[in-house]
Amino acid sequence: MIGASRFIATLGLLLALPLTGTAVAQERIDISGWGTGNVQPVPVDPGRPWGWAVRDFMTDPDRELYNKAKAKLLRGEQIYSHSISSFDIERYCREAPHFDYTWFEMQHSVMTYAEVAAMFAACPNVGAAPILRLPDALEGSVQKAMDMGMLGIVVPTVEDAIMARESARYARFPPIARRSAGGGQGAGLWAPAVPAGSTFFNSVNDNMLVIVMIETVEAVNNALEIATVPGVDVVLIGNADLANFSGLAQDTPEYRDLQIKVRNAAYRAGKFYGNAQVTNGTQPNPLQMESRVHLMGPSIDGWTYP
Numbered sequence: 001m002i003g004a005s006r007f008i009a010t011l012g013l014l015l016a017l018p019l020t021g022t023a024v025a026q027e028r029i030d031i032s033g034w035g036t037g038n039v040q041p042v043p044v045d046p047g048r049p050w051g052w053a054v055r056d057f058m059t060d061p062d063r064e065l066y067n068k069a070k071a072k073l074l075r076g077e078q079i080y081s082h083s084i085s086s087f088d089i090e091r092y093c094r095e096a097p098h099f100d101y102t103w104f105e106m107q108h109s110v111m112t113y114a115e116v117a118a119m120f121a122a123c124p125n126v127g128a129a130p131i132l133r134l135p136d137a138l139e140g141s142v143q144k145a146m147d148m149g150m151l152g153i154v155v156p157t158v159e160d161a162i163m164a165r166e167s168a169r170y171a172r173f174p175p176i177a178r179r180s181a182g183g184g185q186g187a188g189l190w191a192p193a194v195p196a197g198s199t200f201f202n203s204v205n206d207n208m209l210v211i212v213m214i215e216t217v218e219a220v221n222n223a224l225e226i227a228t229v230p231g232v233d234v235v236l237i238g239n240a241d242l243a244n245f246s247g248l249a250q251d252t253p254e255y256r257d258l259q260i261k262v263r264n265a266a267y268r269a270g271k272f273y274g275n276a277q278v279t280n281g282t283q284p285n286p287l288q289m290e291s292r293v294h295l296m297g298p299s300i301d302g303w304t305y306p
Helices: 004-016 052-056 068-074 089-098 113-122 139-148 161-169 186-193 200-207 217-221 223-227 239-246 253-268
Strands: 081-084 101-105 129-133 152-155 209-214 234-237 272-275
Touching: 052 068, 068 129, 068 209, 081 089, 089 101, 089 113, 113 139, 129 209, 139 186, 152 161, 161 209, 161 223, 186 200, 209 223, 217 223, 217 239, 217 253, 223 234, 223 253, 234 253, 239 253, 253 272
Parallel strands: 081 101, 101 129, 129 152, 152 209, 209 234, 234 272
Antiparallel strands: none
């Protein structure tokens, strides 16, 4: 039984909680190391370029990749996507050749795995690397994405190393991960793109991109442990949600502190850093040149939506 003094103390805390709908930023009490507007980017060492750990994790980092988006990242270039959030084969096949990757959206849509698989099967290897934002990092979700032929996944709201590990562990085959050898259309659809001397099964691990999203203050505080998880390739800020969860406008110095902390963690871990949005509210992103992965953006050939 709870003692009287403890009960009174607990009751006092409950009574002290606001009864109105006052918005309180997520974990706003934990602001150590940010919020000053003075966090500085870690200098880039020419001997340790962006993504060095991604390259080191590959079996053959010099192989020709059929994931053209990953190939651009390894060359130090930026990549941009178009986004597909509803079942539309004609639209997907029309847009995909003009972008680095396709962001198939399943977190905030009602698309099914079967619909995404059908779109990809209609025009495989059209240029854009097929990448699926999953609703979660459950084994079944990741394995379905892999079997349908995705060359990458985006996992939302990753907050610690355990969640990051779950994001990466089923995306690649053993011995480096735990993807199982199932069926699905992926191997057959990618076979024509596999370079001579390789097979889908001995090359797909190197072609995979695992992208984890930082969207909360807790995730910013844990960004280094998230970024250092083997198999995580890109640490991507979900800019709108990070603003919502932190209570900070995207064009404030305090918000930029959060971005820089994530940027520093990604660089120190040898991974790639990205922002879902190109701008901070109404202002250009001051880290734009180092932000390598973006949701939406310019096409690779000047194509514009009709």
